[in-house]
Amino acid sequence: MNLFRSKEHARKWTEFKPGTEAGLLTLADAMRVMSTPRHRDRPRPDYVSRLPETVPAFVQRLLDVSNNSPFWDLRPD
């Protein structure tokens, strides 16, 4: 789960695994993934209790950002 200076740098990385191109996100998309209540609401005093409510928006955001890629699909099989 790392940041790279560019997509090319990520692909050149010695630990890049062929076939995992779906694991690449632009910085803007990575920020979108981390911007639903799942992550945004961590400072709330009732964060843990409300976690189940945050799941649908997070799951949908992952699908939106990845164009419904199975790589980012958290829905049960």
Place this chain on the structure above:
Amino acid sequence: MHLDETYHFIISVFVERGQAPHFTEIAAHFGIPAAEGRKRLHELMAARLPNWLFPDTDLIASFAPFNNLPTQYRISVDGQQRWFAQCGLESLATTWMFPGKVVAVNAPCLDCGEPLSVEILDGEIKRADPDGIHFYVDLPIKKWYANLPFA
């Protein structure tokens, strides 16, 4: 259980000082015996959140978005580098812990070792250097929880 209260205390201490509290501090904060503080810590860490203890200890190793051990993701606020992020993705989520403040993420690129930096204000990327920064993970998200530290 007291998951909300324990979580909120730990994350608040992290924001304030850049390090996790020990379970004795949890106990002192809530006015309970140390053993109860330890129990509350372990209950929270078993709650399937992206947080974990150093193996075979009662010591917090990571508590998203922060890391209690240094990582390559250095987080600065108001010019002070006091925090480390859990990973590249969570480094972006540190913005939510500092509302109204510019959060700077500084890290080396693992491919070339050259620096990259991102500045974020309330979830909006204000500056990124270089322009083409990308995130990469080699594991489908469904498999992350099998071994979070290595995802």
